[in-house]
Amino acid sequence: MTSIPSLTSNQEKNLVTDLQQWALANSLIIYPPDFKSYQPVVAPVTLYPTPFSRIAFEQANEVQLAYNELYIKVTNDQDFLLGIIDELSHFDQEFTGKLYQTYLKAKEIGIKQNLKLGIFRSDYLVEGSEIKQVEFNTVSVSFGGLSTKVGQVHKFLNNIGNYDPESKGQLYYKEEDLPVSNSIEALAKGLADANYYYNGEIYKTDTIVLTIVQEGERNVFDQRLLEFELLSKHGIKSKRLSLSQIELETFVDSNTSKIFLKSTGEEISVVYFRAGYAPSDFQNEADWNARLILETSLAIKGPDLVTQLAGAKKIQQILTDEEILSKFIPNNSEHYQKLLKSFVKIYPLDDSELGKKGKSLAFETPEKFVLKPQREGGGNNVYKSDIPGFLKSLSEKEWSAYILMELINPSTFVNKIIRNDQVLKNEIISELGIFGVVLFDDKEVKVNENAGWLLRSKFSSSNEGGVAAGFGAVDSIQLV
Ligand code: ADP
Ligand code: MG
Numbered sequence: 001m002t003s004i005p006s007l008t009s010n011q012e013k014n015l016v017t018d019l020q021q022w023a024l025a026n027s028l029i030i031y032p033p034d035f036k037s038y039q040p041v042v043a044p045v046t047l048y049p050t051p052f053s054r055i056a057f058e059q060a061n062e063v064q065l066a067y068n069e070l071y072i073k074v075t076n077d078q079d080f081l082l083g084i085i086d087e088l089s090h091f092d093q094e095f096t097g098k099l100y101q102t103y104l105k106a107k108e109i110g111i112k113q114n115l116k117l118g119i120f121r122s123d124y125l126v127e128g129s130e131i132k133q134v135e136f137n138t139v140s141v142s143f144g145g146l147s148t149k150v151g152q153v154h155k156f157l158n159n160i161g162n163y164d165p166e167s168k169g170q171l172y173y174k175e176e177d178l179p180v181s182n183s184i185e186a187l188a189k190g191l192a193d194a195n196y197y198y199n200g201e202i203y204k205t206d207t208i209v210l211t212i213v214q215e216g217e218r219n220v221f222d223q224r225l226l227e228f229e230l231l232s233k234h235g236i237k238s239k240r241l242s243l244s245q246i247e248l249e250t251f252v253d254s255n256t257s258k259i260f261l262k263s264t265g266e267e268i269s270v271v272y273f274r275a276g277y278a279p280s281d282f283q284n285e286a287d288w289n290a291r292l293i294l295e296t297s298l299a300i301k302g303p304d305l306v307t308q309l310a311g312a313k314k315i316q317q318i319l320t321d322e323e324i325l326s327k328f329i330p331n332n333s334e335h336y337q338k339l340l341k342s343f344v345k346i347y348p349l350d351d352s353e354l355g356k357k358g359k360s361l362a363f364e365t366p367e368k369f370v371l372k373p374q375r376e377g378g379g380n381n382v383y384k385s386d387i388p389g390f391l392k393s394l395s396e397k398e399w400s401a402y403i404l405m406e407l408i409n410p411s412t413f414v415n416k417i418i419r420n421d422q423v424l425k426n427e428i429i430s431e432l433g434i435f436g437v438v439l440f441d442d443k444e445v446k447v448n449e450n451a452g453w454l455l456r457s458k459f460s461s462s463n464e465g466g467v468a469a470g471f472g473a474v475d476s477i478q479l480v
Contacts, residue, residue: 004048004414005163005172015162016423019047022156027225028149028474031218032420040221043146046457047416047423048163049154049178049478050430053129057179057479060124060131060434061450063342066335067122068436068448070319071138073328075116075310076442080327084318085309091401092374095279096312102288103305106295112257114441117194117270117302119187121433121454124342125410132408133342134431137376138311139303140277143474144183144435145225147454151180151476177479183435183452188229190437191270193447194300195236197439198269205235207269208261210250210299214275215242223274237266243275244283246290252297259297272302277376300439313372317346317403321354344406349391349399358404363388369404383407412460417473428457430475453477 007015020042023029029040074081082100089097121141124131155178157163163172191209199207209230211223227238239261241249250268252259259268271294275281282288295305309315319325320343329336347358362369366387373380382390384407391399412427435451457475 044473118438120436125408145222181452186451192234243287243290257298
């Protein structure tokens with residue numbers, strides 16, 4: 001394994017300047033808080049690629065098709081899935097409940113499109129050289145754009161010799177040990193595939209992709225990189241709207257349920273959600289109604305509400321049960337073994353036998369666990385010694401809405417994280433995400449593919465044993 005180079009402060013300054021200017025020239029950027037539209041900054045990135053086990057990287061890439069298949073099957077088994085979501089809705093009325101109610105309304109009105117687009121990301125920490133799944137995301141997965149870019153900038157810095165200015169031509173990292181994620185290409189292809197199937201398997205460029213975005217989104221360029229690729233490679237245009245703009249800017253033909261842009265009359269083939277995963281994405285009932293309009297339109301949704309709900313942490317917990325898993329993936333298959341190997345123990349906190357065990361573990365050995373509610377997007381978990389007090393502050397009934405997950409203990413590495421004008425050196429932990437794209441209905445899987453990867457790193461913090469969300473940064477991999 002190659003540890004980070006020791007550079008003089010002048011050499012490091014040159015390296016950082018090169019990184020920043022490459023980043024600005026190539027869209028490895030983000031808007032700062034309170035931004036003006038013309039003022040992005042360099043995205044928080046690591047200065048160096050981080051060592052990552054080649055075996056673990058292969059494992060994670062290999063198991064993705066199995067995860068894609070598993071979540072297709074769960075989404076298609078609506079009795080199983082919606083039974084659990086129905087129950088969960090009582091404990092989390094504010095969000096899971098609202099998503100579910102919106103789905104029920106859509107079903108009553110009539111769901112016209114059978115095809116579903118899943119743009120997934122399965123996240124892992126590595127323990128020893130084994131991948132262990134942190135969570136499976138089925139909506140609004142981010143950083144597919146910036147991931148390709150950070151791989152490219154690290155390769156660039158390596159190739160121009162900046163990581164080892166005194167070596168005279170010898171590269172600091174071996175070229176073949178620095179893979180670059182193809183996520184921009186692969187995710188844009190997923191959107192193009194959905195457009196193709198929407199049009200009856202005909203390659204058409206007069207229908208468009210509608211990206212649903214948050215107002216004031218700062219991670220815009222990550223999204224736009226996919227849109228630009230979609231246009232340049234596939235000739236397909238995109239439009240960006242927030243949920244609150246849907247009623248004003250689109251209309252649905254009541255005979256065909258096709259949805260169009262009012263301004264140009266263009267037909268929308270695919271609705272790609274980069275918003276709608278958190279309660280704050282819905283400001284009022286009109287926003288929920290916008291979600292309903294989209295769900296009942298003929299456009300293919302990436303994802304539809306059922307696929308989104310399949311990403312609930314509660315579903316992840318239930319799927320770690322071997323008997324339940326084997327209902328979806330035959331237990332004599334290679335896929336089954338690979339999935340099982342990637343799980344850590346996750347307990348419910350309900351009245352089941354396993355739930356009772358979970359409850360006693362939460363109080364006896366909380367330092368081994370993280371407690372998670374049904375939320376996405378970071379900052380919602382309760383760790384270790386905070387768990388007992390937190391649970392005591394709720395009624396025991398409410399505990400059912402949480403899952404208790406064994407903590408994964410990844411190795412740490414030293415790297416430097418660049419945030420604006422700061423270069424911060426510390427121990428980091430890295431989380432690998434593997435992207436997957438699927439397109440399916442209840443009869444057939446049209447697409448099931450790997451779609452690149454993402455490494456995110458953050459400072460490990462001693463009081464939370466390397467788990468606390470520190471300064472996050474996009475990172476790339478040095479295979480070791
Ligand atoms: P979110 O939906 O908010 O992203 P996650 O399940 O991904 O929720 O948890 C957020 C972060 O908490 C992860 O990125 C990881 O750093 C940490 N984390 C979550 N689960 C575990 C675990 N089992 N072991 C160690 N760290 C974890
Ligand atoms: Mg996460």
